[in-house]
Amino acid sequence: MNLIETQAVSIGYADKTIIDNLSINIPQGQITTLIGPSGSGKSTLIRALAHLLKPTTGVILLDQENIQAIKTKTLAKKMAVLPQTNQTANDLSVEELVSFGRLPYRRPLAGLTTTDHEKIEWALTQASLQALRHRTLSTLSGGQRQRAWIAMAIAQDTETIILDEPTTYLDLTHQLDVMLLVKRLNEQSHRTIIMALHDLNHAARFSDHLIAIKKGQVKAQGSVKDVMTAENLKAIFNINATLVDYQGTPLILTYDHYQEDQQS
Amino acid sequence: MKNTTKFTSALLCCSILLIFVMLLSLRFGADHIATATVWSALTNPHASGLDQQIIRSIRLPRVLGAALIGAALAGSGALMQGVTRNPLADSGLLGINAGAGLMLTLCLAFFPKLTTVQTTWWAVVGAAISACLIFCISTARNVQLNPSTLVLAGIAISTLFTALSEGLALVLQLKQDLAFWCFGGLGAVSWSQLKYLGPALIIGLVLTLLLSSQLNLAYLTDDNAKSLGKSLPLLRGLALGCVIILSGISVALVGTITFVGLMIPHMSRWIVGSDYRRSLPVTLLLGATLTVSADLIARLVNPPHETPFGIIISLIGVPCFIYLARKESTHA
Numbered sequence: 164m165n166l167i168e169t170q171a172v173s174i175g176y177a178d179k180t181i182i183d184n185l186s187i188n189i190p191q192g193q194i195t196t197l198i199g200p201s202g203s204g205k206s207t208l209i210r211a212l213a214h215l216l217k218p219t220t221g222v223i224l225l226d227q228e229n230i231q232a233i234k235t236k237t238l239a240k241k242m243a244v245l246p247q248t249n250q251t252a253n254d255l256s257v258e259e260l261v262s263f264g265r266l267p268y269r270r271p272l273a274g275l276t277t278t279d280h281e282k283i284e285w286a287l288t289q290a291s292l293q294a295l296r297h298r299t300l301s302t303l304s305g306g307q308r309q310r311a312w313i314a315m316a317i318a319q320d321t322e323t324i325i326l327d328e329p330t331t332y333l334d335l336t337h338q339l340d341v342m343l344l345v346k347r348l349n350e351q352s353h354r355t356i357i358m359a360l361h362d363l364n365h366a367a368r369f370s371d372h373l374i375a376i377k378k379g380q381v382k383a384q385g386s387v388k389d390v391m392t393a394e395n396l397k398a399i400f401n402i403n404a405t406l407v408d409y410q411g412t413p414l415i416l417t418y419d420h421y422q423e424d425q426q427s
Numbered sequence: 428m429k430n431t432t433k434f435t436s437a438l439l440c441c442s443i444l445l446i447f448v449m450l451l452s453l454r455f456g457a458d459h460i461a462t463a464t465v466w467s468a469l470t471n472p473h474a475s476g477l478d479q480q481i482i483r484s485i486r487l488p489r490v491l492g493a494a495l496i497g498a499a500l501a502g503s504g505a506l507m508q509g510v511t512r513n514p515l516a517d518s519g520l521l522g523i524n525a526g527a528g529l530m531l532t533l534c535l536a537f538f539p540k541l542t543t544v545q546t547t548w549w550a551v552v553g554a555a556i557s558a559c560l561i562f563c564i565s566t567a568r569n570v571q572l573n574p575s576t577l578v579l580a581g582i583a584i585s586t587l588f589t590a591l592s593e594g595l596a597l598v599l600q601l602k603q604d605l606a607f608w609c610f611g612g613l614g615a616v617s618w619s620q621l622k623y624l625g626p627a628l629i630i631g632l633v634l635t636l637l638l639s640s641q642l643n644l645a646y647l648t649d650d651n652a653k654s655l656g657k658s659l660p661l662l663r664g665l666a667l668g669c670v671i672i673l674s675g676i677s678v679a680l681v682g683t684i685t686f687v688g689l690m691i692p693h694m695s696r697w698i699v700g701s702d703y704r705r706s707l708p709v710t711l712l713l714g715a716t717l718t719v720s721a722d723l724i725a726r727l728v729n730p731p732h733e734t735p736f737g738i739i740i741s742l743i744g745v746p747c748f749i750y751l752a753r754k755e756s757t758h759a
Contacts, residue, residue, distance in 0.1 A: 215650050239656030246654075251512065252646040254701035263647065267656040272640065299701075319655070 166191035166323065166355050167212060172221035174204075174211045180219070181207040182379040189372070194349050194356040196366045198390075199376035200400055205359040206247060208376065209327045212357060213244040225323075239267035243316035247327040253301035257311045260300060261286050264318025286318035289352075290344060306337025313344060324348065326358040330365065338362070342369050364414050367391050375399050388413060397421050434705045437698050441712035445494065448716055452490045452723045453482060457730040484618065492616035493722045494715040495628045496681055499673035501714020502635045504688025505695075505707055506666045509645040511574040517688035518674035520581040521667065525588035526557025527678045528605075532592040536599045544619050550679030551624075557584055558671045612736045613681055613722045624676050631672035632711060638666055639707040646701075684737050686744045687714050697751045717744060 167189040174182040181204045189195045189212075197205045210216040212223060214230050223230045225241065233241075243264070252260055264286060265279040275283075287293050290310040300308050309329060316324050326345070330338040346369050348354045360366045366373060366387075373390035375383040382399050383390045391413040396404040404418040454465050460478045467474045468482035500518070507516040518524070530553025534546045541549070561584050565577040596602050641662050644652050652659040674688065695709040721739040728734040 210650070213650075213654060215653055234656075235653060235658070236656035239654060242654070244650070244654035246648065246650040251648055251651075254696070255643075255646055256700075259643070259702060263644070263651075263655060266644075272637070 164191045165189060166226065168224045170222050170224070172211065172218045172223060174207055174216060174218045180379070182211070185379065185381060187374055187381055187384060189357055191355055192353055193371035194345065194369060195372040195374065196370040197359040197374050197376060198363060198366050203376045204379040205376055206327055209325060209357070209359055213242065213325050214238055215244065236267055239319065241321055242323040242325060243319035243321040244325045245312055245316050245327065245329065247331070254299060256297050256299050257292055258283070258296040260311055261314045261318050264315040267319065282318050282320050286314040289317050289348065290314035304337070306333050306340055309333060309337070309341055310344065313341065317348065323355045323357065326356070328359050328361060330360065330362065338365065345369065363391070367412050367414055434699050437709050438712070441709055441716060445712055445716045445719065448719045448723065449490050449494060452719055453486050455723065456486055456726050488618045488621050489613055489616050489722065490719060491625070492621055492680065493613050493719045495625060496677040497687060497715040497718025498632055498711040499628050499677045500684060500687040501691035501710045502632060502707065503670040503674040505692035505710045506635060506642070506670050507688070508692055509642045509703065510663045510666045511577060512645065513574065513578065514693070515689070517685060518670050519585065519685060520578055521670060522557035522561045522581050522584045522588065523554045523671070523674045523678050524683045525585040527551070527554040527675065529553055529588040529592040532595050532601060532605060535601050535604050536595055543615060547620055547624070547679045551675050554675030554678055555671050557588055558667070558675070560584055562667060612725070612733060614733055616680055620680060624680065627672060628676055631669055635669050635673065636707060638669065639703045642666065642703040642707070684740060686740045687717060690744055690748050691717065694747065694751050
């Protein structure tokens with residue numbers, strides 16, 4: 164079943180169209196990853212799916228309901244979003260940041276309820292941050308900080324979590340931590356995950372569903388096996404990729420620039 | 428839990444300190460008045476000697492005014508730093524000082540017959556006009572308020588208004604009359620001004636405290652806040668409204684004092700942390716304490732002359748600031 168559908172959606176800033184007439188489906192309960200070259204419109208699409216940007220034409224449906232018609236506060240209980248740059252809030256402690264995730268549920272001027280505390284505790288445990296809860300964000304490593312932001316989204320306790328390039332600027336180990344956390348959220352807590360990733364091998368290994376975008380248009384969408392083909396990679400990234408099958412998942416072993424004359 | 432104890436003790440210490448300096452301020456001044464006389468002036472409404480008169484009609488409004496204005500300036504500094512996400516922001520960025528200054532010059536130049544109270548009201552109007560102008564310019568091209576556009580518009584308008592008022596003052600030779608206002612001082616604060624402006628300041632301070640829990644959201648980006656179901660532009664609008672009330676009135680009453688709004692919010696953050704629900708109450712109390720102490724010293728250094736108040740504020744504030752900054756850096 165599809166959780167989110169876009170129907171002939173176009174999105175742009177001022178007079179520049181970034182996404183043109185795009186229709187995609189995002190299945191419920193799965194990990195869907197958007198892949199594509201820089202500037203292809205991944206972030207723009209993510210922001211539109213998250214209701215941070217209004218499409219110029221077309222509709223985005225969440226559970227068959229037009230996302231524009233849903234109140235911001237109601238939507239915040241259905242969908243948590245982590246935009247790409249999170250360089251703010253460095254003066255806050257991990258726990259303070261995570262408790263922001265409970266804002267959609269709180270009344271004005273009211274304190275945290277027992278449920279709020281439970282959800283914050285649960286989010287900190289999921290992201291393995293219990294020991295760091297009182298540290299300020301500025302004293303954490305990049306990976307720990309990113310986990311704190313994800314924990315905020317977890318505390319929001321939504322069916323859907325949207326992450327824009329959650330592993331950018333992290334080293335290998337921290338990237339793996341973040342990806343495993345995302346996978347756990349999907350498998351154990353049955354969250355629908357939508358994210359944009361640059362690392363194609365991570366996308367292949369951790370996703371159920373891939374959507375490949377180039378110049379604002381869908382080049383391929385479907386299961387990892389359907390999308391991660393040499394043919395598609397050539398069309399999307401302009402590369403000649405050598406793919407290997409590792410335990411049923413296609414992974415890129417190595418790649419080169421694709422040039423027309425190679426074929427002759 | 429450790430944070431809560433720290434907050435409670437900071438709040439308690441600051442309150443006691445504030446009450447202490449306020450009492451000292453009533454007791455000491457250019458005239459030597461015995462403690463018993465001060466007490467009777469405050470408690471016995473029928474005591475009507477000259478000394479009691481001095482306490483009631485000169486020192487009391489001055490001390491209350493200093494406390495309210497100090498809290499207002501510190502609070503509006505904290506609000507500005509929060510909503511513009513700029514640690515160096517203060518209400519001067521909203522053109523409050525320049526607007527009030529220009530209106531004051533205009534009053535002195537063209538309506539010299541106005542009373543002090545009337546001039547003060549016009550200065551509040553001037554501050555509000557320039558803040559609204561800057562606000563409109565920075566939201567003109569975009570529905571959302573962009574902090575950096577706000578800062579740029581603020582600088583442009585402030586510079587223009589300052590240039591206009593300085594030009595006028597030069598042509599009409601008003602420098603002498605304006606000098607008092609430029610250095611800042613509480614000497615002119617009286618009951619007739621506080622009667623209306625005092626309650627307005629108190630309302631502004633209460634609104635600021637009500638905003639404190641929301642103000643933490645300003646640590647996030649607009650996108651973050653929106654995905655949590657909150658609107659940062661709305662919060663910014665409300666906070667800037669408070670800033671106009673608080674610092675517009677303060678600046679109109681006592682002139683330009685930058686240190687309080689700029690430094691006190693940082694000092695409170697170093698003491699109780701960056702959660703606005705904790706730092707804002709401490710900010711207001713510390714601002715009031717510093718302003719009352721500075722005013723007391725300004726009166727005592729060379730009586731019966733008054734030492735410029737802004738200088739004293741910097742003399743007390745800077746060492747405190749350096750101490751806290753060093754302490755903070757050894758922590759981190």
